[in-house]
Amino acid sequence: MSITIKEALNRASFKLRNAGIELPRREAEALMCGCLEISLACLYAHGEGILTADDNVRFTSWVSRRAAGEPYAYIIGLREFMGLDFLVTPAVLVPRPETEILVEAVHCELKNHPSPRILEIGTGSGAIAVSLAVLLRAAHVTATDVSLAALEVAAKNASRHGVQDRVHCLHSDLYDRGTGELSTFINCEGAAYHAVVSNPPYIATTEIALLAPTVREFEPLGALDGGDDGLSFYRRLTGELDVLPHRPHLLVFEVGAGQAEAVAGLCRQAGYKTTRQFPDLSGIPRVILAQD
Numbered sequence: 001m002s003i004t005i006k007e008a009l010n011r012a013s014f015k016l017r018n019a020g021i022e023l024p025r026r027e028a029e030a031l032m033c034g035c036l037e038i039s040l041a042c043l044y045a046h047g048e049g050i051l052t053a054d055d056n057v058r059f060t061s062w063v064s065r066r067a068a069g070e071p072y073a074y075i076i077g078l079r080e081f082m083g084l085d086f087l088v089t090p091a092v093l094v095p096r097p098e099t100e101i102l103v104e105a106v107h108c109e110l111k112n113h114p115s116p117r118i119l120e121i122g123t124g125s126g127a128i129a130v131s132l133a134v135l136l137r138a139a140h141v142t143a144t145d146v147s148l149a150a151l152e153v154a155a156k157n158a159s160r161h162g163v164q165d166r167v168h169c170l171h172s173d174l175y176d177r178g179t180g181e182l183s184t185f186i187n188c189e190g191a192a193y194h195a196v197v198s199n200p201p202y203i204a205t206t207e208i209a210l211l212a213p214t215v216r217e218f219e220p221l222g223a224l225d226g227g228d229d230g231l232s233f234y235r236r237l238t239g240e241l242d243v244l245p246h247r248p249h250l251l252v253f254e255v256g257a258g259q260a261e262a263v264a265g266l267c268r269q270a271g272y273k274t275t276r277q278f279p280d281l282s283g284i285p286r287v288i289l290a291q292d
Contacts, residue, residue: 003056005032006047012063019067027066034076035059069214082131086157091149093223095127098286099199101278102254103128105289106197107135109250113194114138119248121174121198121237122146124223126154126167128197133163142193144172144182147222174236175243186245195250196241200233202226202256230256234263238270247271251290260285 009028016024033043035058051059062075073079073094079086081095082103088094110116115138120129123143133141143158145151151169158167172182203224208216211224226232234253241247251272255263264275267290278287 002050004047005036005043005049005051008032008051008056008059009047012059015063015067019069021066027072028063030072031062031066031075032059034078035062070218071214074218079125079127081127082134084131084134084161086125086127086130087153087160088125089149089153090218091147091220092125092153093219095125098280099128099254100131101280102197102199102252102287103131103135105278105287106132106195106250106252109252109289110136110139110195115140116194117192118142119193119196119244120144121172121196122200122223122233123154123169124150124199126157126169128199129154129167130157130161130163132197133158133166134161139166141167142170142182142185143167144170144174144176146171146173147220150220150223174233175240183243192246193244193248195252196237196244196248197250197252198233198237199254200226200237202230202233202254202259204228204230226256230259231262231266234259234266238266241270247292249292251288253288254286255288257284257286260288263288264290 009032012028013025016027021027033040035055065075071094073088074090079088079095082100116136118132118139118141120143123129123145126143129141129143133139143154148171151171155169158164170181170185172180176182201224203226205225205228208225251267253263260277267275272290272292274291276289277285280286
């Protein structure tokens with residue numbers, strides 16, 4: 001039986017509303033736009049159009065997935081970040097708006113540098129690394145992750161945005177203690193990094209269960225769990241810098257709510273005398289920038 005776009009949207013909105021999804025009509029429209037690969041304006045203009053059988057099956061499946069709590073970005077496979085569309089899969093965190101604060105802080109610090117070299121630890125989708133390479137046309141970014149599946153996504157995003165020659169995706173557990181791809185790359189390239197940046201796991205283990213189901217049940221746990229107090233990765237990021245052949249001038253980290261002072265203290269313990277905090281729109285410090 002044929003069904004119009006408008007009828008399908010009405011059914012989807014009803015299902016999403018019953019599932020407790022906020023703004024069910026808006027989400028239904030977004031899913032339909034993604035399914036048909038059209039703009040919202042086009043959707044409104046063609047509401048009486050008939051869905052093909054294949055499109056109806058796909059849209060119905062997507063609505064069911066969203067009603068079950070799966071993030072919209074995983075369903076359509078894309079997420080906008082810094083004005084760019086990034087491929088995302090369940091192997092990576094969905095890029096968040098607050099992470100743009102980190103990118104903007106690094107860009108502001110390095111925009112006048114003739115050829116900055118940046119090391120990103122825990123690149124995930126590559127949103128940070130690729131955005132920096134797009135903004136800083138002379139920059140070379142080394143993007144590392146312990147997850148091979150995440151690195152595959154990051155490499156695709158680097159190619160998607162034409163910066164694959166300046167974003168090097170490497171398999172590494174943080175600084176890898178001289179045993180992995182990062183050490184090999186540094187030894188071959190003689191890389192001295194001007195900045196180390198990271199949005200590491202920072203949720204305390206005991207707080208994972210308190211996260212929204214759409215995060216807790218669908219996003220990769222390894223990219224969320226920051227240990228007993230949420231600071232485990234910051235301790236390693238600041239405490240293992242001696243593995244690098246040259247001390248980076250900048251450390252720039254995203255932090256969780258209430259973690260800014262503790263992370264700034266770790267940076268100072270590592271010898272970085274100046275630290276600055278960058279707040280989100282709610283005034284909560286979300287990025288720490290440390291300079292030697």
